[in-house]
Amino acid sequence: MKKNIVAVGILLAFVTTAKAQTSFFAETQSYMSQKNYSPFEFIWANKYFDSSKWGVFLFASATNTWGELYLGPNFTFKSKSKPQNFLEIGAGFGIETDPLPYRGACYAFFNLQPNALKNKGKVQGLLNAEYGGSGYWYLGFITKNITEKVAIGIHAQAFTGVWGLRFQYQPGYFMFYVVPGYSLERNEFGAVVALRCYF
Numbered sequence: 001m002k003k004n005i006v007a008v009g010i011l012l013a014f015v016t017t018a019k020a021q022t023s024f025f026a027e028t029q030s031y032m033s034q035k036n037y038s039p040f041e042f043i044w045a046n047k048y049f050d051s052s053k054w055g056v057f058l059f060a061s062a063t064n065t066w067g068e069l070y071l072g073p074n075f076t077f078k079s080k081s082k083p084q085n086f087l088e089i090g091a092g093f094g095i096e097t098d099p100l101p102y103r104g105a106c107y108a109f110f111n112l113q114p115n116a117l118k119n120k121g122k123v124q125g126l127l128n129a130e131y132g133g134s135g136y137w138y139l140g141f142i143t144k145n146i147t148e149k150v151a152i153g154i155h156a157q158a159f160t161g162v163w164g165l166r167f168q169y170q171p172g173y174f175m176f177y178v179v180p181g182y183s184l185e186r187n188e189f190g191a192v193v194a195l196r197c198y199f
Contacts, residue, residue: 021048025198031160033190040160057090068103070094084116096132103132119145141166155179161192173198
């Protein structure tokens, strides 16, 4: 409980400082199989500074037995003719609930959108990798919108997730997705069900 309160407090301080464009979301996931059930929550925040390709990001996550918090700089490459198409990269450093509490991470996220005003045909992808005292973790996906609100793709996630097909529905400020597949770390078939809220 304490780590969740600290994470939320840091997030609020992060998104309310400085005049800059800010985006963030909170997501809750559940990994389910015949033998296991693991809830997993995280928050992600980005602050983009005016007239600059540089920004900062924050990531905090928690399970029933573990938590982490890290932040760092990011850099965005944008298309001049289509600014909705971009590649964003970042690297962060922070702490986790482990006897060796230090943790680092890096990520790359891209957005390709043929029409800036419509989501149909949009392709997005993320690769996030972490390492620290408790070991490694990764999350990656690529999705393509087949309608304005429905996307399909592939998803790979360690420990709290699976490798499989991702079915995604986003009606607005919420996103729901499900990923049935196989957990490489647990050596079993399972599924991830997730709900995300954008602020």
